[in-house]
Amino acid sequence: MKNIIIALLLVSSAPLMAQIGGLSASKLSSLTVDVVDYKKVEFEPGFFHARASKYWNQDRVLKNYYSTSDSLRMLTGMYFRFTYGLWNNLEMGVSLSSDMSLSQWGVRYVVMQKKNIAFAAVAGLNIPLGNTPVDKRLRAGSNSSQAGIGVVGSLFSDKNLSLDFTAEYMHFTDQQFAQDKGGLYLSLDVGYYIWDRQLQFVGAASYQNVDSKEGTHEVLTLYPGITIETGKDYIIVLAFPFDVYGRREAKNTWINFALTLTFD
Numbered sequence: 286m287k288n289i290i291i292a293l294l295l296v297s298s299a300p301l302m303a304q305i306g307g308l309s310a311s312k313l314s315s316l317t318v319d320v321v322d323y324k325k326v327e328f329e330p331g332f333f334h335a336r337a338s339k340y341w342n343q344d345r346v347l348k349n350y351y352s353t354s355d356s357l358r359m360l361t362g363m364y365f366r367f368t369y370g371l372w373n374n375l376e377m378g379v380s381l382s383s384d385m386s387l388s389q390w391g392v393r394y395v396v397m398q399k400k401n402i403a404f405a406a407v408a409g410l411n412i413p414l415g416n417t418p419v420d421k422r423l424r425a426g427s428n429s430s431q432a433g434i435g436v437v438g439s440l441f442s443d444k445n446l447s448l449d450f451t452a453e454y455m456h457f458t459d460q461q462f463a464q465d466k467g468g469l470y471l472s473l474d475v476g477y478y479i480w481d482r483q484l485q486f487v488g489a490a491s492y493q494n495v496d497s498k499e500g501t502h503e504v505l506t507l508y509p510g511i512t513i514e515t516g517k518d519y520i521i522v523l524a525f526p527f528d529v530y531g532r533r534e535a536k537n538t539w540i541n542f543a544l545t546l547t548f549d
Contacts, residue, residue: 304470305409305433305453306389307378309368309545312474313508313524314489315449318403318439320393321370324549327378329366331543335359341531343500350535358535374398386416393437405437407453430458435470445478468495476512485512487524505530510541520545 309327311317321327336359339347350358368378374395381388391409398404411431435453442448453470472491478484489508494501510524524541528534 303387303389303411303431304455305391305407305435306380306411307366307368307391307409308393308407309366309376309378310449311447312449312476312485312487312489312512313510313522313526313541314472314491314506315451315474316393316405316407316435316437317449318395318398318405318437320374320376320395320405321368321378321547323370323373325370326548327366327368327545328548329368329543329545331364331366331541332361333363333539333541334361335537335539337535337537339536341504341534341536343533345530345532347536384416385414388412388414401441403439407435407437407451409433411455431455431468432458445482447476449474449476466496468493474508483513483515485514487511500533502533503531504528504534506537518547 305316308316309319309321311319336357338350338354338357340350342348350356363383364380365383366378366380368376370376375393377390377392379388379390389409389411391407393405393407396404396406409432411433413430433453433455435451438450440448451470451472454467455470456467470491470493472489474487474489476485476487479486487508487510489510491506491508492503494503496502506526506528508524508526510522510526513521513523522541522543522545524539526537526539526541528536528538
């Protein structure tokens with residue numbers, strides 16, 4: 286499952302940057318070094334629901350969104366990912382939001398892969414397609430393209446225990462009214478399989494940091510969840526992320542579901 290890239294862009298209260306999209310993963314938040322098998326296609330529909338009643342201000346202090354405690358901010362949506370195994374060590378793909386307002390194009394190349402450790406390089410371009418009137422003179426984060434590069438690492442203790450790490454840097458390619466600059470994304474996932482590798486328990490954490498005209502935006506999110514791999518050509522992913530730290534960002538709780546399908 287691709288990490289919850291589009292949800293992170295849409296649910297946040299400020300313009301946190303979307304990560305590199307269109308690429309496969311084996312856990313929740315991080316990418317993995319492995320690519321889609323040669324000449325195979327992965328198709329992944331995903332669903333997310335998020336809600337928030339508080340946000341962190343510029344001093345990292347939690348504040349209420351609304352004057353009464355019975356009000357919430359909720360957002361529900363879907364995304365679709367298509368990934369193709371171009372060669373044995375290279376994949377490319379695209380993720381699309383359900384309303385087609387955002388496209389994320391990515392490529393991953395396996396640099397080194399040994400028994401217990403592996404590394405890959407990733408690059409991508411996020412292109413807003415838009416479903417709303419846009420003033421081209423005011424280049425906001427929602428209608429500005431982003432380019433990014435990153436590195437992915439995987440460690441394998443045994444056949445059941447593994448760790449994935451992703452570090453990405455994204456940069457807006459357009460001059461913006463909000464003067465948003467580069468964004469850093471870090472994530473770490475640890476997974477453990479049971480029942481002959483049919484069920485994987487995953488714990489993950491991600492951190493995002495973006496500089497804008499009004500100051501730094503940042504958020505730290507924890508991801509408990511599972512992957513169910515009882516079939517040969519599909520994986521079911523369930524995650525329950527929640528934000529634990531931030532600045533100029535909403536404090537969200539989430540439910541995420543994805544179904545990864547593989548086709549020859």
